[in-house]
Amino acid sequence: MTKQPAGPGQWRNWAGTATATPARWAQPRNEAEISAAVKEASAAGLPVRALGSGHSFTPAAATSGLALDLSLWTGVTAADTETGLVTVRSGTTLRALSAALAQIGLALANLGDIDAQTISGALSTGTHGTGARLGGLATQVEALDLVLADGSLVTCSASAWPELFAAARVGLGALGVVTTVTLRCLQSFTLIADERPLPVEQVIEEFDSLAAANDHFEFYWFPYGRNALVKRNNRIPADGGSPVPARMPGWRRFWEFEVMENAAFGTVCRLGRAAPRLIPALGRLSSAALSARSYTDASYRVFVTPRRVRFVESEYAVPRESLPGILAELRRAVPRLAEPVMFPVEVRVAAADDIWLSTAYGRDTAYIAIHQYTGLPYQAYFGLFESVVAEVAGRPHWGKMHSLDAGRLAPLYPHFDDFRRVRAQVDPEGRFGNRYLGRVFGPPGSSITD
Ligand SMILES: Cc1cc2nc3c(=O)[nH]c(=O)nc-3n(C[C@H](O)[C@H](O)[C@H](O)COP(=O)(O)OP(=O)(O)OC[C@H]3O[C@@H](n4cnc5c(N)ncnc54)[C@H](O)[C@@H]3O)c2cc1C
Numbered sequence: 001m002t003k004q005p006a007g008p009g010q011w012r013n014w015a016g017t018a019t020a021t022p023a024r025w026a027q028p029r030n031e032a033e034i035s036a037a038v039k040e041a042s043a044a045g046l047p048v049r050a051l052g053s054g055h056s057f058t059p060a061a062a063t064s065g066l067a068l069d070l071s072l073w074t075g076v077t078a079a080d081t082e083t084g085l086v087t088v089r090s091g092t093t094l095r096a097l098s099a100a101l102a103q104i105g106l107a108l109a110n111l112g113d114i115d116a117q118t119i120s121g122a123l124s125t126g127t128h129g130t131g132a133r134l135g136g137l138a139t140q141v142e143a144l145d146l147v148l149a150d151g152s153l154v155t156c157s158a159s160a161w162p163e164l165f166a167a168a169r170v171g172l173g174a175l176g177v178v179t180t181v182t183l184r185c186l187q188s189f190t191l192i193a194d195e196r197p198l199p200v201e202q203v204i205e206e207f208d209s210l211a212a213a214n215d216h217f218e219f220y221w222f223p224y225g226r227n228a229l230v231k232r233n234n235r236i237p238a239d240g241g242s243p244v245p246a247r248m249p250g251w252r253r254f255w256e257f258e259v260m261e262n263a264a265f266g267t268v269c270r271l272g273r274a275a276p277r278l279i280p281a282l283g284r285l286s287s288a289a290l291s292a293r294s295y296t297d298a299s300y301r302v303f304v305t306p307r308r309v310r311f312v313e314s315e316y317a318v319p320r321e322s323l324p325g326i327l328a329e330l331r332r333a334v335p336r337l338a339e340p341v342m343f344p345v346e347v348r349v350a351a352a353d354d355i356w357l358s359t360a361y362g363r364d365t366a367y368i369a370i371h372q373y374t375g376l377p378y379q380a381y382f383g384l385f386e387s388v389v390a391e392v393a394g395r396p397h398w399g400k401m402h403s404l405d406a407g408r409l410a411p412l413y414p415h416f417d418d419f420r421r422v423r424a425q426v427d428p429e430g431r432f433g434n435r436y437l438g439r440v441f442g443p444p445g446s447s448i449t450d
Pocket of ligand 1: 014051053055112113117118122129307397
């Protein structure tokens with residue numbers, strides 16, 4: 001069953017920041033084939049990585065061993081519209097999942113900016129959206145099925161193997177191949193989206209109240225600009241409340257999201273890359289040109305937008321109360337960088353959770369994501385950012401660029417060694433290892449204090 005998919009044998013991620021040449025590929029169509037592929041790789045002494053959609057900026061999925069392409073392992077296998085419990089195969093994209101849920105009157109409670117990721121890839125790196133009272137995607141998980149290194153298929157949940165469940169919901173693919181995910185979904189809901197520019201000082205001053213007053217609050221700040229683009233998405237009140245804005249017509253959706261946010265912004269970015277000295281002025285222009293819009297739509301259509309302009313990204317989770325200080329530091333330091341920054345900074349929020357390697361473990365969190373247009377230098381900017389967030393025990397997104405290793409990560413996570421213990425138990429030989437996991441966890445089976 002192990003076969004090479006059509007196309008060259010190389011693997012490359014969306015951002016072009018990671019490549020790999022797997023020795024072997026498999027496209028399993030059921031759990032028995034996933035298990036057989038893992039056993040065959042084990043017999044051949046090959047490491048194994050499950051592939052998602054390749055949307056991690058880190059080489060989390062890269063392997064020189066067996067690449068498990070799960071694109072034939074998709075679809076919803078069970079759904080209870082009363083309880084909202086839905087079981088989905090791990091290779092299903094969030095887009096396909098949202099569409100399938102909409103057909104039965106259900107929806108995910110929250111989503112990030114895009115929906116191209118697979119459910120298992122998104123969970124594995126701790127993917128999140130925004131909402132002060134909501135956790136990341138992994139907090140919506142009720143149970144997981146995994147194929148372990150010995151080829152066995154196991155189930156974990158809060159009651160069945162709870163330690164594996166605490167580890168595997170954000171597991172970086174280090175514990176096994178997730179085969180199905182059971183999620184707790186909500187009844188379909190509609191969001192009112194309100195997006196408008198506000199002075200960045202005002203947004204920072206009112207950050208806590210804006211986060212508390214809205215179901216989903218985030219803002220973008222263009223370095224060099226005075227304005228932040230504030231996005232507030234709120235559910236339509238049950239009593240109907242005051243009149244709500246209309247759905248955005250198809251032509252306007254195309255104009256706003258495809259033409260303005262992608263085509264026009266892409267042109268501005270290319271201009272900046274060709275003439276970097278113009279970047280601060282272009283940033284000020286982009287900031288000044290921000291305009292307001294309000295519309296209503298199904299939740300999953302409001303949460304995500306197309307992202308066609310390629311970029312590199314780093315994102316850190318910080319204690320929520322530290323956000324104003326960090327932004328003040330960035331606003332001071334970024335204009336002094338020798339190499340200017342083309343892309344905005346994105347700020348989001350999430351509630352504390354109890355998932356061992358969740359970036360929001362144990363603390364109400366603000367996420368700060370920084371980006372740079374592809375092809376422009378980013379190292380000094382990302383390095384500066386890392387030194388600022390290190391002061392407040394910032395935790396890097398597992399799927400976005402960062403330089404931390406096991407020694408730096410261990411003190412940031414109270415259950416880091418528990419995770420490593422469970423990993424040593426279920427994968428003593430490090431079958432699911434790769435270079436990235438070697439950096440962030442150290443060698444399999446060893447304690448960080450070894
Ligand atoms: C344009 C863009 C926008 C983004 N927006 C957001 C956002 O809003 N919020 C956010 O938090 N992140 C965001 N991300 C990051 C992204 O959500 C994560 O990096 C996510 O992990 C990508 O999912 P994927 O399916 O592409 O997985 P991949 O990147 O392919 O893989 C990620 C990890 O999951 C593992 N994996 C995949 N499938 C399985 C499986 N079945 N079993 C075990 N392990 C598995 C892989 O081995 C790898 O370690 C964004 C990324 C991009 C490029």
